Amino acid sequence: MYFVIIVVLLLPLMIALARGTRLKIYETIVSAVFIFLMFTGAKWHEGVALIVYCIWQVALVLLYQRERHGKNRTGVFYTFVILAILPLAIVKLTPVFDPVPSLLGFLGISYLTFKSVQVIMELRDGTIKEISAWPFLRFLLFMPTISSGPIDRYRRFTKDYDKAPEHDDYMDMVATGIHYMFLGFLYKFILGYLFGSIMLPQVGAAAMAARGASGGLGLSWALVGYMYVYSMYLFFDFAGYSLFAVSISYLMGIRTPMNFNKPFIAGNIKDFWNRWHMSLSFWFRDFVFMRVTFYIMKHRLIKKRVHVSQVAYLINFLIMGFWHGVTWYYIVYGLFHAGAIIINDIWLRKKKKSNLPSNQWTKALAIFITFNVVCFSFLIFSGFLDTLWFH
DSSP: OHHHHHHHHHHHHHHHHHHTTHHHHHHHHHHHHHHHHHHHHHHHHHHHHHHHHHHHHHHHHHHHHHHHHHTTTTHHHHHHHHHHHHHHHHHHHHHHHOOOOOTTOOOOOOHHHHHHHHHHHHHHSSSOOOHHHHHHHHHHHHHTTTTTTOOOOOHHHHHHHOOOOOOOHHHHHHOOOHHHHHHHIIIIIIIIIIIIIIIHHHHHHHHHHHHHHHHOOOOOOOHHHHHHHHHHHHHHHHHHHHHHHHHHHHHTOOOOOSSSGGGGGGGSHHHHHHHHSSHHHHHHIIIHHHHHHHHHHTTOOOOOOHHHHHHHHHHHHHHHHHHHHHHHHHHHHHHHHHHHHHHHHHHHHHHSSSSOSSSHHHHHHHHHHHHHHHHHHHHHHHHHHHHHOOO
16 A cells, blocks of 8 residues: 555656656655654654754754864864764664663664765765755655665765656656566565565574574574575565665656665675675775775874775674674674675685686686575574574
8 A cells, every 4th residue: 555655646746757847845745744654653752753863963964064164174073973873873772771762763763874974974075065954854854765775875866856857768767666666576575475474484493493403502404494594585575675765766756776786696795795785885885994994094004905904894894783783693793794805805816816717617606605605694693593592
């Protein structure tokens, strides 16, 4: 019913876009209605938190813009970045000290925070010259992506929003959007349901029944089955949600970036992160990894470039692990991927100096190894090992 209602309400907007006009006021009203419905009823307190959060972030962005046009002090920049992250940090850290969730929390706070921090950093860099409250708020609260991404970039989003696409171009966007919508149905409601609701409880129960195996470690074929089934569920469920967001964005004339690009055919772990949850991966690359690398090199904290990238990878993935949650398995998941990508870099450097063969068989082997490494990391991420070993 959600999709039926949203398509019906978007029809006037779509007709106007096909004629080269964007109904900005109508689009704002429809978006506001859906966001209101997302945070009503039992979730009314999340709606209040969202309003307070938006006021906070808009104030930060406008105040920092004023600072940027003045002295542009580094210490002030770091302060504003920390203040932009503060609500998310409070929400993530609250469960460590209190079982009651933070009143600041709401669905999508992580993705909105990524957008806010991105804008502050790009104001600092000068890639965003000028920004006002309404365009920033429109970018922050873009309805299809508010709850689960993908994470768009302000300049790319604004370029799409400010100019309606040409008729033929928009017709292609509509066709692509409808294709993504039905592919999302396949991923989320058929394959995601198959792996998540039917198969996962069964292999999970079998793995728990064998928890005494291998000296109490619970290592069993059922656990291996859980690893693969959970990996498939995680992909199809999340990719399905992402396809819905991209689909509705396309119907609204906005080319929101894709989040997944056949991640399970990646030839190495770095290639995997160029295919998996791409908007998040690229965000961390641009706003964490690259900046940590630049900072280390600027202050000459580490001499060898190889070691600089290794430390930057470690910090990058450790932050990503903490972002998912302050629990041991999320942190280990981040460290695992940092270790994997560092080992991968060492291997690629040695491979260049050797005469190892490169053909379809070695490529297939690389895909097989990468797939299993990734699936094992998802087993860690799932938290099932925590249940198996400690509960």
